[in-house]
Amino acid sequence: MAESWDGSYGPGSQSDESYQFERLRVEPIYDAFVCPLTKQVMTDPVTLENGHTFEREAIEKWFKECREGGRKLVCPLTQKELRSTELNPSIALRNTIEEWTARNEAVQLDTAKRSLNLSSPESDVMQCLKYIQYMCHKSRSNKHAVRNVDLIPMIAEMLKSTSRRVQCKALETLQIVVEDDADNKAILAEGDNVRTVVKFLSREQSIEREEAVSLLLELSKSEALCEKIGSVNGAILILVGMTSSKSENLSTVEKADKTLENLEKCENNVRQMAENGRLQPLLNQILEGPPETKLSMASYLGELVMNNDVKVLVARTVGSSLINIMRSDNMQSREVALKALNQISFHEASAKILIEAGILPPLVKDLFTVGTNQLPMRLKEVAATILANVVNSGDDFDLIPVGPDQHSLVSEDMVHNLLHLISNTGPAIECKLLQVLVGLTSSPSTVLNVVAAIKSSGAIISLVQFIEAPQKDLRVASIKLLQKVSPHMGQELADALCGMVGQLGSLFKIVAENIGITEEQAAAVGLLAELPERDLGLTRQMLDEGSFPLIISRVVKIQQGEIRSARFMTPFFEGLVRVLSRITFVLAEEPDAIKLAREHNLAALFIQLLQSNGLDNVQMVSAMALENLAQESKNLRRLPELPPPAFCGSIFTCFSKQPVLTGLCRLHGGTCSLKETFCLLEGQAVEKLVALLDHTNEKVVEAALAAISTLLDDGVDIEQGVLVLCDAEGVRPILDVLLEKRTENLSRRAVWAVERLLRTDDIAYEVSGDPNVSTALVDAFQHADYRTRQIAERALKHVDKIPNFSGIYPNSSQAAF
Numbered sequence: 001m002a003e004s005w006d007g008s009y010g011p012g013s014q015s016d017e018s019y020q021f022e023r024l025r026v027e028p029i030y031d032a033f034v035c036p037l038t039k040q041v042m043t044d045p046v047t048l049e050n051g052h053t054f055e056r057e058a059i060e061k062w063f064k065e066c067r068e069g070g071r072k073l074v075c076p077l078t079q080k081e082l083r084s085t086e087l088n089p090s091i092a093l094r095n096t097i098e099e100w101t102a103r104n105e106a107v108q109l110d111t112a113k114r115s116l117n118l119s120s121p122e123s124d125v126m127q128c129l130k131y132i133q134y135m136c137h138k139s140r141s142n143k144h145a146v147r148n149v150d151l152i153p154m155i156a157e158m159l160k161s162t163s164r165r166v167q168c169k170a171l172e173t174l175q176i177v178v179e180d181d182a183d184n185k186a187i188l189a190e191g192d193n194v195r196t197v198v199k200f201l202s203r204e205q206s207i208e209r210e211e212a213v214s215l216l217l218e219l220s221k222s223e224a225l226c227e228k229i230g231s232v233n234g235a236i237l238i239l240v241g242m243t244s245s246k247s248e249n250l251s252t253v254e255k256a257d258k259t260l261e262n263l264e265k266c267e268n269n270v271r272q273m274a275e276n277g278r279l280q281p282l283l284n285q286i287l288e289g290p291p292e293t294k295l296s297m298a299s300y301l302g303e304l305v306m307n308n309d310v311k312v313l314v315a316r317t318v319g320s321s322l323i324n325i326m327r328s329d330n331m332q333s334r335e336v337a338l339k340a341l342n343q344i345s346f347h348e349a350s351a352k353i354l355i356e357a358g359i360l361p362p363l364v365k366d367l368f369t370v371g372t373n374q375l376p377m378r379l380k381e382v383a384a385t386i387l388a389n390v391v392n393s394g395d396d397f398d399l400i401p402v403g404p405d406q407h408s409l410v411s412e413d414m415v416h417n418l419l420h421l422i423s424n425t426g427p428a429i430e431c432k433l434l435q436v437l438v439g440l441t442s443s444p445s446t447v448l449n450v451v452a453a454i455k456s457s458g459a460i461i462s463l464v465q466f467i468e469a470p471q472k473d474l475r476v477a478s479i480k481l482l483q484k485v486s487p488h489m490g491q492e493l494a495d496a497l498c499g500m501v502g503q504l505g506s507l508f509k510i511v512a513e514n515i516g517i518t519e520e521q522a523a524a525v526g527l528l529a530e531l532p533e534r535d536l537g538l539t540r541q542m543l544d545e546g547s548f549p550l551i552i553s554r555v556v557k558i559q560q561g562e563i564r565s566a567r568f569m570t571p572f573f574e575g576l577v578r579v580l581s582r583i584t585f586v587l588a589e590e591p592d593a594i595k596l597a598r599e600h601n602l603a604a605l606f607i608q609l610l611q612s613n614g615l616d617n618v619q620m621v622s623a624m625a626l627e628n629l630a631q632e633s634k635n636l637r638r639l640p641e642l643p644p645p646a647f648c649g650s651i652f653t654c655f656s657k658q659p660v661l662t663g664l665c666r667l668h669g670g671t672c673s674l675k676e677t678f679c680l681l682e683g684q685a686v687e688k689l690v691a692l693l694d695h696t697n698e699k700v701v702e703a704a705l706a707a708i709s710t711l712l713d714d715g716v717d718i719e720q721g722v723l724v725l726c727d728a729e730g731v732r733p734i735l736d737v738l739l740e741k742r743t744e745n746l747s748r749r750a751v752w753a754v755e756r757l758l759r760t761d762d763i764a765y766e767v768s769g770d771p772n773v774s775t776a777l778v779d780a781f782q783h784a785d786y787r788t789r790q791i792a793e794r795a796l797k798h799v800d801k802i803p804n805f806s807g808i809y810p811n812s813s814q815a816a817f
Contacts, residue, residue: 152174
């Protein structure tokens, strides 16, 4: 036949294609080569006793069918019974057929080689590739023949075809050609062929992608090719992505996963997998690999960027192993372990896992050890960072022994050691150790131990000095620590700040920085807010240094929306308002405080702040400040000056006539204003305070009720105060506070206010018909503290629930709470 491909056959089954390819002979086929049963060229010819030759498999099948059918064993050609079923191999014929087949296949492969190029018609190329597949399936030796005639590079060249059918068939053919053949794999891996195959992985949901994965799986079985596959940019990334894809078919996912398992033989591939989210191979190497590999993988882990979920996985899987490496005497191993542990300790959940794995004792030992085996300072900084991370995870460190004497991390001795280390190291370690102390003060049960250690060691001065440190992280850590301990040693802090030049001013400079709102600013103003509010000396120093106008400016800017920050806005704003409220606690002793409050109309500002919905502390502090301002109103009112009587009027009183005075405050009986005397009758203060009586936070309610109570206090016209509350519809809300009994303090204040309201006959008459109010007063009369019981008694007399004769209890002061 001519040396060209017969394009008449269809794709068909493998047997169909085999038949078609059997027809593609160059030399003529001899009848003796063909089995009478299969009609195909024999590969294992055998001869019967009568001399007829058949394919061994075919004649054996014939004999089997005869036996199963109960028929005589006859020759398929003559139909004559056979005396023997012995099969004699026809070796000469088999050798002849093999030689004939080899000559034909060599010529056919050569013909395929000439047809296999990018300029050939698609149909010819497809037929060539199918023939090569057929040849390789037929005999393993044919794979050697394919290699020997240099067909592998030519098949790989077909991957560059513009026809997707050709590309797909070429990938399929290459997989068959290299299957279980290391030499063929090595030839295919030459040049850019592997890179070309990898490119097909980027074709999502395509047959080419599936064939490329199958080919890479086969190539990855060769350890020599694993590094080459992994070196192709994007190969491992795409394969890792495929294993987690929900859009791939299951077979492709499994092949991608097995390919990655094979690629794990190369350390560089393991690192790439970890970088792209497949971390388990690296963790397995740390757990089970040889010592050098363990260190290499742990070192890489210390450089890897991980999300929080990955940190938890790493902590659970290799946390204990890394801690054991950290305990070794080899400094290089300790360094590698420390850096890896540092990476995974930054997340709260993973830090807690490390604590359970026992990281604290060796970590503390590394920090405090001095001598031949001590860590260099750069590694002590890493150890301090890890300790700061795990401490800030919020675990209970009271129960974890970390020292040789079974001391816990929050024991006074251990805190002393930390404070001593802070004073003998550089800024970087100082910062981390301060963060450790910040973490230890997060729990009410441990903060007192830290406070006791600071007091007994006299460390307050050195801690305050860090406020002026040039390193921002160090400043922030020290300010946060001082803020945490200030509720328990506020006076010591105030004395230290007042006694050291510049420290107080430095805090206000931080607050004044016009860079939005930072963590440092929030911590600084939080520290200032925690200082004793009634410390006159401290407030005077703030006044002298001009600190309050700065605070007022920041508050106003936040109110007007000029300063915005989502993260630290709330603590910063609350701290500002608390610092500003200091002014109202020293009004009686400090004229400059009154002057500043007038200049900046603080009463109006605090009234506005009452409407800071969602900021309970701002509302509470503003109400408290208004209470303080209102208490001072009685002293600041200007009483009218009456003109002297005429001569006759001074002698004869019947001739004198009282002048009519207008414009006087109905509550204070003098000349009042919100700005000058802080009178609450202006600026809708009363209405806004009454609105807060319905607040969900009882502390806000208590502060609002205290401010409202200044309208009913001694020294003002109580009857007018009641009328003011009636106008503001405030009587019912005060009665509701009494009925709710939310806290003991709130109940005491409510009883006091209700008793004042009941002095007005109309209100007493109306309330007398409300059994709930009477019951609440009776309950206070029976169960409250001594003073509240007295007040409740008077209230019950107003509503005729107790006979109005001399009281059960002696008279005492009726001043407000």
